[in-house]
Amino acid sequence: MTTPVLLFSLFAIGAIASAVLTITRRNPVAAAMSLVGHFFMLTGLYLTLNAQFVAAVQVLVYAGAIMVLVVFVIMLLNVGNEQHLSEKPGMRKTVGTLLAVLFAAQIIGVTTARPTGMTALPDSSVAIGTTEAIGQSLFTTYLFPFEAVSILLLAALIGSVILAKRQLS
Amino acid sequence: MMPALFQVLPLVVIWLALGAVGIVIQAYVRNTKLVFGYYLGTLALTAILAVVTAGAKGTMFSGMITTGGYANFFDVLFCSAGILSMIAARPYLQRLDGELDEFYTLLVSAVTGMMLMAHSNHMLVTFIGVELMSISFYVMSGFLRSDIRSVEAALKYFLLGAFASGFLVYGMALIYGATGSLEFGAIGSAVVSDALRFPVLFAIGATLLVIGFCFKIAAFPFHQWAPDVYEGAPTAVTAFMSTGGKAAAFSALIPIASVVMAGDSVVTGQMQLMVAIVSAVTMLVGNISAIAQSNVKRMLAYSSIAHAGYMLMGIVNGTTSGSEAIVFYATAYTFMQIGAFVIVGILEREEGGHLQLDDYAGLGKRQPVLAALMSIFLFSLAGIPPLGGFFGKYLLFVSAIDAGFTWLTIVAVASSVISVWFYLGLVVKMYFTEPSGDTSESPSGIAAITLAVSTVAVIALGIVPGWITSVIRSWPPMLTP
Numbered sequence: 001m002t003t004p005v006l007l008f009s010l011f012a013i014g015a016i017a018s019a020v021l022t023i024t025r026r027n028p029v030a031a032a033m034s035l036v037g038h039f040f041m042l043t044g045l046y047l048t049l050n051a052q053f054v055a056a057v058q059v060l061v062y063a064g065a066i067m068v069l070v071v072f073v074i075m076l077l078n079v080g081n082e083q084h085l086s087e088k089p090g091m092r093k094t095v096g097t098l099l100a101v102l103f104a105a106q107i108i109g110v111t112t113a114r115p116t117g118m119t120a121l122p123d124s125s126v127a128i129g130t131t132e133a134i135g136q137s138l139f140t141t142y143l144f145p146f147e148a149v150s151i152l153l154l155a156a157l158i159g160s161v162i163l164a165k166r167q168l169s
Numbered sequence: 170m171m172p173a174l175f176q177v178l179p180l181v182v183i184w185l186a187l188g189a190v191g192i193v194i195q196a197y198v199r200n201t202k203l204v205f206g207y208y209l210g211t212l213a214l215t216a217i218l219a220v221v222t223a224g225a226k227g228t229m230f231s232g233m234i235t236t237g238g239y240a241n242f243f244d245v246l247f248c249s250a251g252i253l254s255m256i257a258a259r260p261y262l263q264r265l266d267g268e269l270d271e272f273y274t275l276l277v278s279a280v281t282g283m284m285l286m287a288h289s290n291h292m293l294v295t296f297i298g299v300e301l302m303s304i305s306f307y308v309m310s311g312f313l314r315s316d317i318r319s320v321e322a323a324l325k326y327f328l329l330g331a332f333a334s335g336f337l338v339y340g341m342a343l344i345y346g347a348t349g350s351l352e353f354g355a356i357g358s359a360v361v362s363d364a365l366r367f368p369v370l371f372a373i374g375a376t377l378l379v380i381g382f383c384f385k386i387a388a389f390p391f392h393q394w395a396p397d398v399y400e401g402a403p404t405a406v407t408a409f410m411s412t413g414g415k416a417a418a419f420s421a422l423i424p425i426a427s428v429v430m431a432g433d434s435v436v437t438g439q440m441q442l443m444v445a446i447v448s449a450v451t452m453l454v455g456n457i458s459a460i461a462q463s464n465v466k467r468m469l470a471y472s473s474i475a476h477a478g479y480m481l482m483g484i485v486n487g488t489t490s491g492s493e494a495i496v497f498y499a500t501a502y503t504f505m506q507i508g509a510f511v512i513v514g515i516l517e518r519e520e521g522g523h524l525q526l527d528d529y530a531g532l533g534k535r536q537p538v539l540a541a542l543m544s545i546f547l548f549s550l551a552g553i554p555p556l557g558g559f560f561g562k563y564l565l566f567v568s569a570i571d572a573g574f575t576w577l578t579i580v581a582v583a584s585s586v587i588s589v590w591f592y593l594g595l596v597v598k599m600y601f602t603e604p605s606g607d608t609s610e611s612p613s614g615i616a617a618i619t620l621a622v623s624t625v626a627v628i629a630l631g632i633v634p635g636w637i638t639s640v641i642r643s644w645p646p647m648l649t650p
Binding site: 141142143144145148161162 | 281
């Protein structure tokens with residue numbers, strides 16, 4: 001077993017374990033923390049698949065920003081009493097299970113199918129996911145939209161200050 | 170390198186003036202008058218540069234934007250609308266105690282977004298332009314922060330607008346999946362050649378895109394937000410977003426339509442029929458709803474929905490005559506609608522008072538000049554010759570007949586007749602009824618400049634339309650290769 005495969009397997013097992021922990025923990029904070037762990041395991045998976053950029057974004061956006069939001073919501077809602085969270089075996093559970101089964105079937109179908117007339121991807125396509133390749137197209141082909149987004153962010157920044165600030169002189 | 174940069178000078182200048190320079194100036198100068206003058210100068214300079222660079226046609230930044238031609242014509246139109254609204258907004262906001270330097274920053278950033286839409290040759294740039302314009306509008310419509318109606322308008326506009334942006338971006342993603350490109354030219358050749366690999370995917374994507382744009386121009390069935398937002402927003406903002414915003418959405422639609430609607434494939438035929446139906450229903454719904462309104466701002470909001478329906482007629486077949494008609498109509502509509510809304514703003518009281526039809530009773534005696542100007546704008550909106558609105562409608566009707574959509578023209582004429590009912594109703598109210606209640610008027614201040622310019626423009630567009638159409642023809646749409 002080569003090192004990348006070994007690492008991939010380790011991260012995969014970690015991802016499954018933390019995902020299971022996320023849905024089985026009764027304590028919401030513990031569940032949220034397991035989700036953070038899950039995101040980090042996914043980051044590891046992306047890295048072994050040569051997608052450094054997606055890995056960095058995964059840490060910044062999901063493990064960083066979105067999880068802070070989740071923890072804030074848990075804090076503000078003050079869900080200390082876990083009794084409230086004990087779900088009734090109703091519609092939600094049935095639909096959830098159904099969706100999970102469908103998703104699993106789809107994944108298995110896609111990975112096991114052998115489409116005819118298709119060859120393996122060339123090695124050069126692996127380079128698409130690297131930060132270098134994305135940076136290069138960002139500052140050449142997509143330079144104009146990239147710069148335009150900065151004005152968009154500026155307008156959003158000014159706007160949110162104007163609308164949210166209590167006292168304006 | 171130098172001549173290449175010359176082409177994008179209008180965009181670069183407004184960009185620098187808004188971003189790097191504007192922020193530094195506003196950090197040190199806390200003088201509203203200076204900031205107002207600075208941004209007024211920025212828009213004027215941008216408009217002049219757009220005229221100067223109009224002949225430099227081409228694409229730039231790896232085919233992301235087009236320069237020269239009709240995009241520059243729209244630049245001039247957006248800057249003019251921005252300048253007129255800015256001048257009218259200053260006395261209005263001062264009176265309602267809502268003036269802040271940042272209002273002018275946001276107005277110029279909205280103009281920048283519109284210019285991006287007009288110059289776009291790539292869906293990504295279109296989307297960024299739409300968002301830049303919309304975000305500026307969301308904030309501007311909530312600018313009277315102590316007025317509950319203004320805040321409500323901003324929230325409503327923001328939530329629905331964000332939803333519409335979702336449709337827009339998802340539509341673009343599906344079109345990318347179906348055609349393999351986001352560039353207008355490549356999408357167009359993929360559609361027209363009937364060589365689409367995933368026609369269903371493209372049809373869903375195009376439908377979502379049309380839904381997103383229908384929201385932005387307030388066309389049926391996504392027009393419901395417009396009356397509420399236009400009524401609640403500060404009147405000076407309503408004047409700007411109901412004109413510039415609509416013109417900008419059309420400036421982005423024209424290049425897309427000129428490649429997608431021009432062929433004779435199956436997909437093209439379906440798209441043409443869809444747009445024609447949306448256009449017909451939009452003008453009927455807008456005009457019929459406007460009759461029932463007792464609030465002048467709401468009435469004008471519904472009528473602006475109808476005007477979006479008229480302008481859609483020019484999109485239907487994607488021909489040059491259709492786009493020329495839209496450009497002309499957008500120009501005339503911008504001046505007449507800004508003029509009408511500015512007068513409504515002058516007559517308005519705090520907390521949305523004095524906006525009912527009855528408040529306009531006897532205006533002809535109390536304020537003969539304002540009443541006369543309001544009548545000119547209303548006649549032009551109704552499409553009565555010899556004003557700008559009449560000639561715009563004529564061009565649109567002719568282009569729809571040329572495209573083989575005679576039934577659409579019949580619907581348009583019928584709905585124009587319906588619209589005369591409520592436009593003339595307001596004129597009759599102003600001249601043939603006795604004034605009642607509070608009759609004190611506030612001075613118009615520098616908004617008088619806006620009114621004077623708009624009036625001259627509306628009359629000039631009606632009397633010498635040949636001049637402006639020849640200008641439009643000499644700045645033709647940049648056809649993508």
